[in-house]
Amino acid sequence: MSSQDTVVIPLSVITVTHNHGAYIGRCLTALVPEVTALGGEILVIDNCSEDASAAIARQFPTVQLHLNPERRGFSANNNYGMALAQGRYLLLLNPDTEVLPGALGALIQFMEEHPAVGLCGAQLLFPNGTIQPSPRRFPTLGAAIARRSPLRRLLRQSALNRRHLMQDLDHSQPQPVDWLLGACLFIRQEILHSVGPLDEGVFSLR
Template sequence: MSQIPLSVISVTHNHSTYIGRCLDALVPEVSRIGGEVIVVDNCSDDKSAKIAKKYPNIAVYINSERRGFSANNNFGMAKANGRYLLLLNPDTEVQPGALDQMIDFMESHPQVGMCGAQLRFPDGQIQPSPRRFPTLGSTIARRSPLRVFLRNSHLNQNHLMQDLDHSQVQPVDWLLGACMFIRREILETVGPLDEGYFLYVEDIDWARRMHAANWDVYYVPTAQIIHHHIAVSDKKLLSRYMWMHFISMWRYTRKYFLPPVPFLSIQSNCDQVWQSTLRTIN
């Protein structure tokens, strides 16, 4: 496989409102550095795939059935030829030079497995994308009915790293899945995303596995990306997406903090899934 500098993978599902702006900003930057853009459309009911197909030199794959965030991004990564891979949400707008900043950083820091740009809301405010690993307290503060009272608590603020100096490049526990920039070696030493998570928490899991394999995870604020941050799981306390978040957190808790139960084994089968994905598309 001949390698190019960068492959950007973006998964769409009814993102027609955003994908055009995303690709308008992304395609020129990727083309300039000799990279590629891969869009995986996850059974959209709108014009997301049609919009993406209008851009030249973009690979667009359309699912025949709806799949999870991990499965879709794993498929895109298996198709990718880049030395570096960027998983990027379709509701983002890459700012000029951001990709160069992340590539340069990774080139000069070989022990870093993943880095992430500084995400900003459309109004320019900094988004809390670097995070600390969840604890029981932070989960209660963020995902239980008590979150109405604990939104400004130390538990929530600590999880969101509100004490962070956002002007400094620095190591972090994990990064929001909207922007995950990795070196290809991660797929060989850590494996792809765990497809046992359909949606949510897969970004936390991946970073945890990177740390366990002695890779560093870094926040690189010199690279900036606008993120519209739909955050559907934060809109309503009792919703389908909130329930999916609970399920993913339960999987994460069982996987790392509870003793294994044979008939409820959830040990990650990432390596097997990855090899199966490669065999399927090659």
């Protein structure tokens, strides 16, 4: 983990790729000018891709590309990236996302205005512009039935599923949430010194 003495830039974006050649070019094309304007850095951790992911990342001279010697899970890859990062804020961003103009600045502004917040997430949108629910409530038995059982297709529009996805709240306004999808996590770096990095015992591949 970077020490406080090495935090010299406002933002570090960490993106983990594994055979994401179809997406990473568009991701970086949108991301590079936004991060450059903020004086930040982009770290791409390639997780043993067998496609052109690494070659595409190399086409962006300002991107720092790190090649894994062996395949690791989501937490281990992002912990590695965060340990290298020098930003005051850290953004864990999926490679199949495209950052909209001004979004990163808005996240920084939100965190500056809310110093008690250690982590937040951006509003995610589907390609057609509709909201992709990214906040979640803690799991319940009802949520498990609605999301993970053979009945999930029948319960997609049920109150159980909607409650789990927090669709009963106004997603146009900031809200306290139980947890967020890992697609876009915006972290105040000093919080890592208090709570530690991601739990590598929870293994999911990226």
